[in-house]
Amino acid sequence: MKMTVPTMLTLLRIVLIPVLVVVFYLPYKWTNFAAAFVFAFASITDWLDGWIARRYNQYSAFGAFLDPVADKLMVATALFLIVQSHPTKWMALWAAVIVGREIAVSALREWMAEIGQRAKVAVATVGKFKTIVQMVALTMLLYQVPWLGLPIFTIGEWLLAAAALLTLWSGYEYLRAAWPSLKEQAVSGVDSH
Numbered sequence: 001m002k003m004t005v006p007t008m009l010t011l012l013r014i015v016l017i018p019v020l021v022v023v024f025y026l027p028y029k030w031t032n033f034a035a036a037f038v039f040a041f042a043s044i045t046d047w048l049d050g051w052i053a054r055r056y057n058q059y060s061a062f063g064a065f066l067d068p069v070a071d072k073l074m075v076a077t078a079l080f081l082i083v084q085s086h087p088t089k090w091m092a093l094w095a096a097v098i099v100g101r102e103i104a105v106s107a108l109r110e111w112m113a114e115i116g117q118r119a120k121v122a123v124a125t126v127g128k129f130k131t132i133v134q135m136v137a138l139t140m141l142l143y144q145v146p147w148l149g150l151p152i153f154t155i156g157e158w159l160l161a162a163a164a165l166l167t168l169w170s171g172y173e174y175l176r177a178a179w180p181s182l183k184e185q186a187v188s189g190v191d192s193h
Helices: 005-027 031-055 062-087 090-113 125-143 152-191
Strands: none
Touching: 005 031, 005 062, 005 125, 005 152, 031 125, 062 090, 090 152, 125 152
16 A cells, blocks of 8 residues: 555544543643644644645545544544533534534445445535534634633634534535435335345
8 A cells, every 4th residue: 555645644633633632631721722733733634635635646545535534533532522621512412413414424425335326425515614614613612712802712612503503514415415326225125125
């Protein structure tokens, strides 16, 4: 297997997950800044590995598999840390919506790939916008403290709510794109029995 720069950046993102957890729980005043920095840096590597792959045609099957896994692991870890430190019903709900949708869409993509229809569930524009809103929200929630008089944590909460709603919308778009294939498989499955 050839190791491309995008794949190395994806692997770096996975290595940063335990770093995020350790930094988050360090007993120092600056840990919120460090945790936000680690997460923001990981988010930038997510954008950068995609850009490099497209710009320099450095695609690999392993990278295509690993990239969404790294993204989901990093987001889920950040959400778990935030919910654990701020256990409100709304925070838990938004986290459950985001993680639940990620699991459902991953399963849908896998199933669509199995029946040769993977292209029908490609990433849509709303999904890309959702990712940006989600990454900014999580960075702000990890940072927590006001900055230049702005209530960073409160803004992050509202952005996370927006990201959760965009998550539902993009999940619906994936399901709508896959529905004809799902329906066809259900009908052919019934007929074969």
